[in-house]
Amino acid sequence: MMDLRAAVQALVARRTDELVIVPFTGGIAWEDASSLPALDLPFWGSMGKAGSTGLGVALAVPTLRVWVLDGDGSLLMNLGTLVTEASQAPRNFYHFVLENGVYRTTGGQPIPGHEQVSFAGLARGAGFPHVCEFDDLAALERDLPAVVGRPGPTFVTLKVSPEPLDRRLPRRTLKAALPAVRAAIRARAGAA
Numbered sequence: 001m002m003d004l005r006a007a008v009q010a011l012v013a014r015r016t017d018e019l020v021i022v023p024f025t026g027g028i029a030w031e032d033a034s035s036l037p038a039l040d041l042p043f044w045g046s047m048g049k050a051g052s053t054g055l056g057v058a059l060a061v062p063t064l065r066v067w068v069l070d071g072d073g074s075l076l077m078n079l080g081t082l083v084t085e086a087s088q089a090p091r092n093f094y095h096f097v098l099e100n101g102v103y104r105t106t107g108g109q110p111i112p113g114h115e116q117v118s119f120a121g122l123a124r125g126a127g128f129p130h131v132c133e134f135d136d137l138a139a140l141e142r143d144l145p146a147v148v149g150r151p152g153p154t155f156v157t158l159k160v161s162p163e164p165l166d167r168r169l170p171r172r173t174l175k176a177a178l179p180a181v182r183a184a185i186r187a188r189a190g191a192a
Helices: 004-014 024-033 050-062 072-076 078-090 117-127 137-149 174-191
Strands: 020-023 040-042 066-071 093-097 131-134 152-159
Touching: 004 024, 004 066, 004 093, 004 137, 020 024, 020 050, 020 174, 024 040, 040 174, 050 066, 050 078, 050 093, 050 174, 066 072, 072 093, 078 093, 078 117, 093 117, 117 131, 117 152, 131 137, 137 152
Parallel strands: 020 040, 020 066, 066 093, 093 152, 131 152
Antiparallel strands: none
């Protein structure tokens, strides 16, 4: 297992100009580490919908690379999105899941089936052409350039340790982030 913040930092280090949609689990860690907040879309309050939203953006703006940094509990709320993501197959779409085995934001209760579910296996079964799983930070740092360097759609499971419950909310709300994100999307769409 990896430390959540170390795994997030590894992603931040490899990010160039991707739009990153982040619901609950990684929200605070991503916000603390990100150097491109204008391309960060905090997605609190919409559990299970980050993948669907990211897919919509990826399809609408094929020149914009989209990363969804999902939680395992959030993804469980809308597993059907994996089939839709794989069948639509946008080459600019990367779905990461931070697998910590708990619903962190509601108190750390175990997610159903946390000991037997394989998110990588679900993604393979859904038809993702590229599926990776990491539980070691050194391997993630070594292999991540190749993972994000090839066209998507790509699904990546990051096995992370649960962090203690932190009652902080993101500093930027979805509403506050939308103007900058919309401007970035429009600029990218206009450049196409």
